[in-house]
Amino acid sequence: MKILVPVKRVLDYNVKPRVKADGTGVDLANVKMSMNPFDEIAVEEAIRLKEKGVATEIVAISVGPAKAQETLRTALAMGADRAILVQSDDAVEPLGVAKILKAIADAEQPGLVILGKQAIDDDNNQTGQMLAALTGWAQGTFASAVNVEGDSVSVTREVDGGLETVKLKLPAIVTTDLRLNEPRYASLPNIMKAKSKPLDTKAPADYGVDIAPRVKVLKVSEPPVRQAGIKVADVDELVAKLKAMGVHS
């Protein structure tokens, strides 16, 4: 079966985000951008399914600016077979991304779509679930284990109280949690090879999707800063301070 893996280009998780002085957003000029960490896990999972002989082809997809090509090349270097860039310089909301992915799924007929559970820029945690609604397929979100068994997939999910396992009819949507796997690094030869793998460029209009935003961002501001407190000299002082606050056994 074919697997689609949507990957988003985001501010690298090691970079401290800075709010722009004019309050319009977070400064993305001249900062390191990378593949959303959950999407690396999604790519890795797809590759493992291919290595196990479950998957036959992996298609990486990104909706974003021309630079998102770099993110797709990373996916190709990791082991994806081909890539589709749906180019848009305007930010596309999860609902718009899900509609584009739905159109691609109609054309590609995958057995699985594996997404990240959330993009670490907007922290929306929506796209996979929305795609599942639009396709009418089952969803296994926040996955920490994925096992394809015949015409179904069993997904172990990280939930508030612990773990839960569901069985889904294929085709299905999976979103990854952090402990699903540890993504590989692309080797140098694979990075070279990735340069000649096919990468198609499309536009949202090619899929007939209206990407006009539904949610207006009025303002982006710094969160209230927390003042650092004091350092205590030793455990006795800590105990005294805690007791003064009413914390004791």
Add this chain to the structure above:
Amino acid sequence: MKTLVWVEHDGSSVKDATLAAVTAASKLGEVHLLVAGEGVDGVAKVASEIAGVGKVHVADNAAFAHNLPENIAPLVAELMASHDAFVVPATTTGKNIAPRVAALLDVMQISDILSVEGDRSFTRPIYAGNAIATVESEDAKLVLTVRGTAFEKAAATGGSGTVEAVSAGGDAGLSSFVGSEIAKSERPELTSAKIIVSGGRALGSSEKYQEVIVPLADKLGAALGASRAAVDAGYVPNDYQVGQTGKIVAPDVYFAIGISGAIQHLAGMKDSKTIVAINKDEDAPIFQVADLGLVADLFNAVPELTGKI
């Protein structure tokens, strides 16, 4: 505005996160509830007593027993014909269901709201809480998930909602529940505990976590938490994780022990009233947010603290 709040329950009691969602919903207008599950009459009764609640829609059906979104989302979408906003606690269950409903209604969800600023405008954290966005929906209907720590809990009693059975929906035939490993614990739940003791990578093993962290938590009647590094290393189960991708907590006192204070961890606990950090590195970023910091080797300091507190 008429809101429909998703009631998160365990078959007998209503989870606290629901009460915060009720408070958020009440800022928008009339509060209706949806209790879905199998054999949920008891829960529906409990829910109807939440202060300020109007109607309680009860969908009792085996297909709703395990909150499978494939079965629940069409039910909610149908009920939304007569409501203006679907308001959901930002728990793993809520986050699984709400976006599926939003897409069925062709609206964008607004995730993890921190405040209600107006009829259609809200604040929400982005970039792991390093920025706060004020956003306004232009959709006909609202779908919101609510950060539990950002709203007071509605009073669990005092209300007198009217219970009404819903017959809609059933098994979509797409998914089934296989099983779960849900830890049963006598301890307070992480997201509603007054005190949390969290341990990080520095513990080095699950034995050390048990030996050093657990006795302090026992003594204080605290919930147990952990950093991602401690969870990934297998010291504790995944549901202990606090942070951007774990649980968001805001207890009265949060102990961060052997935790460096990565932004993804801070995202989950920096709204705690008092933060206590114990770390042997005086430059650890956790000290930038800690009210009380102790630079010490945790293997000496924590047992001493447990003995003296």
